Amino acid sequence: MREKEISADSSNKLWNFFASVRLTVIILLSLATTSVIGTIIPQNESPAAYFRQYGEFFYRLFNALDIFDMYHSWWFQFLLLLLTLNIVVCSINRLSSTWKIVFTKNPPFNLSKFKNLPDKEEFTDNRSPEQLKKIYESFFSKSFGHRRIEDTEKGFRIFAEKGRWTRLGVYFVHLSIILMIIGGLLGSIFGFEGLVNIPENEVVSSIMLRKTGEIQKLDFGIRLESFNLSFYDSGAPKEYRSTLSIIENGEAVLKQDVIVNDPLRYKGINIFQSSYGTLPPPKITLTFKNRETGKEFEKNAGLGEEFDIPDGGGRFLLKDFKGSFNFMGHNMGMTFIGTLTPVSGDAVDVFLPVQFPNFDRMRKGALSVSVADFKHRYYTGLQVTKDPGVFIVYVGFLVMIIGCFITFFMSHQRICVEVTRSQDRSKVMVAGTANKNKMGMHMKTRKISQGLIGI
Amino acid sequence: MNSSNLLSIVTFVYGLAALLYIAHWLFKRPLPGKLATWTAIIGALGNTAGIILRWVESYRLGVGHAPLSNMYESLIFFSWTIIIVYLFIERRYKNRIIGAFATPFAFLAMAYASLSPNINDRIQPLIPALKSNWLIAHVITCFLGYAGFAVAFGINFMYLLKARDAEQKSRWLDHFPDTDVLDELTYQVIMFGFLFLSIGIITGAVWANSAWGSYWSWDPKETWSLITWFIYATLLHARLMRGWHGKRIAYLSILGFMAVLFTYFGVNLLPGLHSYATN
Ligand code: HEM
Numbered sequence: 001m002r003e004k005e006i007s008a009d010s011s012n013k014l015w016n017f018f019a020s021v022r023l024t025v026i027i028l029l030s031l032a033t034t035s036v037i038g039t040i041i042p043q044n045e046s047p048a049a050y051f052r053q054y055g056e057f058f059y060r061l062f063n064a065l066d067i068f069d070m071y072h073s074w075w076f077q078f079l080l081l082l083l084t085l086n087i088v089v090c091s092i093n094r095l096s097s098t099w100k101i102v103f104t105k106n107p108p109f110n111l112s113k114f115k116n117l118p119d120k121e122e123f124t125d126n127r128s129p130e131q132l133k134k135i136y137e138s139f140f141s142k143s144f145g146h147r148r149i150e151d152t153e154k155g156f157r158i159f160a161e162k163g164r165w166t167r168l169g170v171y172f173v174h175l176s177i178i179l180m181i182i183g184g185l186l187g188s189i190f191g192f193e194g195l196v197n198i199p200e201n202e203v204v205s206s207i208m209l210r211k212t213g214e215i216q217k218l219d220f221g222i223r224l225e226s227f228n229l230s231f232y233d234s235g236a237p238k239e240y241r242s243t244l245s246i247i248e249n250g251e252a253v254l255k256q257d258v259i260v261n262d263p264l265r266y267k268g269i270n271i272f273q274s275s276y277g278t279l280p281p282p283k284i285t286l287t288f289k290n291r292e293t294g295k296e297f298e299k300n301a302g303l304g305e306e307f308d309i310p311d312g313g314g315r316f317l318l319k320d321f322k323g324s325f326n327f328m329g330h331n332m333g334m335t336f337i338g339t340l341t342p343v344s345g346d347a348v349d350v351f352l353p354v355q356f357p358n359f360d361r362m363r364k365g366a367l368s369v370s371v372a373d374f375k376h377r378y379y380t381g382l383q384v385t386k387d388p389g390v391f392i393v394y395v396g397f398l399v400m401i402i403g404c405f406i407t408f409f410m411s412h413q414r415i416c417v418e419v420t421r422s423q424d425r426s427k428v429m430v431a432g433t434a435n436k437n438k439m440g441m442h443m444k445t446r447k448i449s450q451g452l453i454g455i
Numbered sequence: 456m457n458s459s460n461l462l463s464i465v466t467f468v469y470g471l472a473a474l475l476y477i478a479h480w481l482f483k484r485p486l487p488g489k490l491a492t493w494t495a496i497i498g499a500l501g502n503t504a505g506i507i508l509r510w511v512e513s514y515r516l517g518v519g520h521a522p523l524s525n526m527y528e529s530l531i532f533f534s535w536t537i538i539i540v541y542l543f544i545e546r547r548y549k550n551r552i553i554g555a556f557a558t559p560f561a562f563l564a565m566a567y568a569s570l571s572p573n574i575n576d577r578i579q580p581l582i583p584a585l586k587s588n589w590l591i592a593h594v595i596t597c598f599l600g601y602a603g604f605a606v607a608f609g610i611n612f613m614y615l616l617k618a619r620d621a622e623q624k625s626r627w628l629d630h631f632p633d634t635d636v637l638d639e640l641t642y643q644v645i646m647f648g649f650l651f652l653s654i655g656i657i658t659g660a661v662w663a664n665s666a667w668g669s670y671w672s673w674d675p676k677e678t679w680s681l682i683t684w685f686i687y688a689t690l691l692h693a694r695l696m697r698g699w700h701g702k703r704i705a706y707l708s709i710l711g712f713m714a715v716l717f718t719y720f721g722v723n724l725l726p727g728l729h730s731y732a733t734n
Contacts, residue, residue: 021695028692032685032714039675039722071673184671193669232518232580239583260583261666272668273583385668393670397657404653408646439639 018089027083034079038070084181087174095171101412102164107146109159113433114416119442120431121449129155129419129426135455136417144415155419155426166410167435172403179396187389192216198224199279199379203247207384218384219267221247225255227276227378240273242380258382268386275381278334280321285373286338286352288313291366298372313367314342319349327351332359334376342366411436415448428452458509458522459576462531463569465505468498469534469562476554483630488551495538495558502535502565509578518580523594527576530568532594536602537561540647544606548640550632556609589662597655597680601715603648604687608712611641611705618702638701641708642694649687656680679718686711 017023041062050068051059066073101107114120125132133149133156140147144160151157194207194216205221208214225243232238241259245252246266256264264271280303288297288309297310306317317339325335332353341347342365350369353359357370411434418429430452432445475491478484509522509531522528541557568574614637620628631637659677664670671677690707693699 021692024692025689025696028685028689032682032689035678035682035685038673039678043673071678234580236580237583238580239586261587261662263665263668270668272666274667383668387669390664390670394661397661401650401654401657404650408650437639437643439636439643 015089015093018085019093021090023082023086024090027079027086031079031083034070034076037067041067041070043071044069080181084178087177091171091174098167098171102167107161107164109148109414109416111157111416114414114431115429117431117433119445120429121446122427122429123449123453124422125426125428125453127426128424129421132419132426132428136419136452139452139455140415140417152418152420154421157419158417159414160417161412161414163410163412166406167412169403169406169410172399173407174403176396176400176403179399180393183389183391183393183396185389186392187387191385191387191389193383193385193387195274195381195383196222197277197379197381198222200224200226200377205247218269220253222271222382223247223252224380227380229276229378240276240380242273242276242382244271244382268388270385270387272383272385273380274383277379277381278323279377279379280334280336281375281377284318284336284371286316286318287357287370287372288316289368289370291364291368309340309367312343314340316340316369325351325353327353332356334374336371338369340365340367340369411441413441413444415445417452458505458512459569461501461508462505462565465498465501465534466562466565466569468494468501469538469558469565472498473555473558473562476551476558480552480555480630481627488554491551491554491558492542492545495542495554498561499535499538499542502531502538506531506535513578516578518578520581520586521591522578523591524581524585525575525579527568527574529594529598530564530574533598533601534561534565534568536598537564537605540599540602540606540644544640544644548632552630552632553606553610553613553640556613557606560605560609584666587662587666589658589665593655593658593662596651596658600648600650600652600655601719603644603651604683604712604715607641607644607648607708610637610644611708613637614641615702615705618705634701638704641705645687645690645708645711649684649691652680652684652687656684676718676722679714679722683711683714683718686714 045068047059047063050062054062062068066075070076127135136158137147137149140158140160143162145162146160146164148159149156150159192209193211194209196204196207198204201224203221203223206215206217209216223245225245227243228239228241230238230241239259241257243255243257244264246254246256246264254264254266258264258271258273260273263273283300283302286299286301288299289295290311290313295311297313299307299310299316301307301316301318303318303321306315308314309316318336319339320337322335322337325332325337327335332351332355334354336352336354338350338352339347340350348363348365350360350363350365352369352371354371354374354376357372358368360370361368413432413434415430415432420427428449430445430449432441432448434441434444472491472494475487475494479486479488479491506522509528510519513519513522523532537557538561541554541561544557545551545554568576613631614634617628617631617634617637623629632640656677659680660670663672663677686707690704690711693707694704
């Protein structure tokens with residue numbers, strides 16, 4: 001018996017702990033403070049980079065505390081869990097009393113409370129209470145949902161109220177937080193986020209996950225039909241456009257352009273324009289020019305291929321291709337790199353920028369090499385995501401906006417008008433209260449009282 | 456006249472309005488107050504015209520877009536929102552001394568935009584990532600939120616001055632509204648700011664989701680806006696706790712506004728997706 005009491009007592013304590021607004025303040029301030037860390041220490045970089053930056057000791061310390069991925073760390077998630085518990089318990093705690101206020105048939109009116117208000121309005125009207133009763137009744141029926149009229153010894157009294165339901169607004173705000181947390185959780189459990197590069201005219205049907213680097217298979221293929229980019233006159237990029245086809249069972253079922261801010265969505269998978277690059281074609285044409293004789297020879301070659309230069313010029317290895325190549329501080333654009341081994345003498349590396357065919361002449365070798373015919377291909381970099389939680393998060397967004405609006409700008413307003421006969425005229429008192437924004441209610445009461453004088 | 460010239464003039468108009476509001480407060484005369492209101496209204500009209508003109512100019516340059524795409528344009532819009540929010544409060548609460556503590560922010564933002572050598576007032580074409588209608592909704596709502604917090608900060612400052620002077624000795628403070636009124640007013644304006652900051656964060660998230668497929672990626676600017684939001688959420692709840700009224704709430708409000716400033720200016724010192732705002 002005693003034990004049961006103790007456990008009931010301690011579970012009660014636990015309940016009250018989670019129901020307290022003090023805990024809310026502590027959690028929210030902790031979230032605010034700790035969130036700063038991840039904006040100062042860059043997140044999710046390579047261990048080597050961190051090691052260089054912070055040294056061994058701090059690297060180990062930060063690593064142990066999950067600082068390098070702090071927003072997904074156990075302790076940050078724990079704070080979010082506490083917040084969730086706090087909201088749920090607090091809401092359950094208060095909902096029943098709010099519910100009673102909101103869904104009562106006969107809202108109570110406390111006359112003395114109105115009479116004691118410091119800022120009530122008073123005036124006299126030349127008409128009798130009987131005349132005023134009808135007029136006031138219709139006045140309040142227009143804008144106040146609930147009204148009650150009582151006859152008094154020397155006149156009458158109207159209680160009117162509206163916006164009882166707005167007391168629920170704050171529960172919507174809190175519900176929205178829960179919805180966002182649930183949606184976020186769903187997304188992180190059942191969703192993924194990955195990248196894929198697709199060269200023009202090729203099809204891929206798997207992507208690489210960003211977090212783990214694992215390969216994720218898709219239920220369909222994506223083909224890049226073409227990639228286009230355009231620039232402003234200033235040289236700043238204007239648009240990246242990938243024309244994609246969705247391939248199912250070897251057939252294109254959907255063709256659509258994807259640009260930044262306008263993704264393709266198919267079967268719950270979203271495909272976003274993310275980056276691009278250039279690839280060399282399978283074969284390119286190289287020109288070799290003999291400095292002395294002025295003779296030119298052409299040769300087709302693929303990347304990595306080594307061949308004899310025509311006319312006994314030695315051997316040539318087409319080693320590498322760079323989408324952009326930096327030569328002594330100048331960006332040369334797309335550039336091939338090769339190794340030229342003359343019949344006699346040492347091998348040299350030669351650089352063949354596609355845009356500058358005369359570049360290799362500056363080397364002043366016996367042979368100068370250039371790229372004659374070159375049609376590069378683009379590849380597009382796509383971000384591919386799946387997030388089944390987005391819908392719930394978006395509902396949360398909407399509920400939060402609506403809830404905040406109700407909570408901040410609407411209130412449960414109660415008005416009391418008392419009319420008493422004094423000789424053949426009427427003395428009128430108007431007083432109003434609201435559960436929020438007392439100052440606004442004061443102004444509203446004055447407005448209503450002026451309205452009553454006018455009719 | 457181009458928009459930059461017009462907006463430079465507006466800077467001085469706002470400066471004059473701020474001086475007139477301060478004169479109204481210090482000399483306790485109604486006339487400078489009335490002049491201040493009219494000056495502020497003229498400034499707001501010039502500011503509006505400047506924004507529209509800049510919009511038109513961008514179309515003439517063939518890169519048409521709403522003027523909300525870089526630091527210069529956002530500062531101009533920030534000034535506009537501060538003045539609009541302030542004039543609304545002045546009309547509603549019929550007190551012009553608040554102007555002495557609110558309009559200087561509009562002047563400062565405008566002056567910083569027009570005069571700072573770090574801020575480029577050229578109209579630039581939009582990079583692909585910014586080509587979205589969400590950009591407009593995002594920037595407008597964020598800055599309405601920031602403007603609310605800036606004005607709340609000004610009123611809050613008045614509160615602290617008045618609250619320090621409990622015996623009501625200071626001649627400078629006798630026309631201030633009562634501390635209760637200032638406290639309540641700060642709270643009202645913070646609620647306005649909180650609503651719009653929330654919508655700003657939400658539209659930003661929706662935009663991020665449509666541009667690169669995740670609505671939240673903890674980049675520094677996002678995170679700092681969330682930090683700001685946490686601080687103001689703390690403030691809203693702290694008021695419910697016993698003993699947390701007046702000064703403690705006022706300090707939270709100052710902390711919140713510091714976070715706003717850091718979200719706006721400081722984050723550019725940190726790495727992240729939003730770094731386009733540096734020019
Ligand atoms: C990020 C999380 C939260 C947000 C954004 C939030 C938002 C809000 C807002 C906007 C209000 C209205 C304040 C006002 O009327 O001035 C409010 C009120 C309130 N919140 Fe929260 N809240 C959060 C978490 C919590 C938690 C965890 C609790 C748990 C105790 C809580 C308890 C309350 C209470 C008791 C009220 C007052 C309700 C009333 O006026 O009857 N909130 N909240």
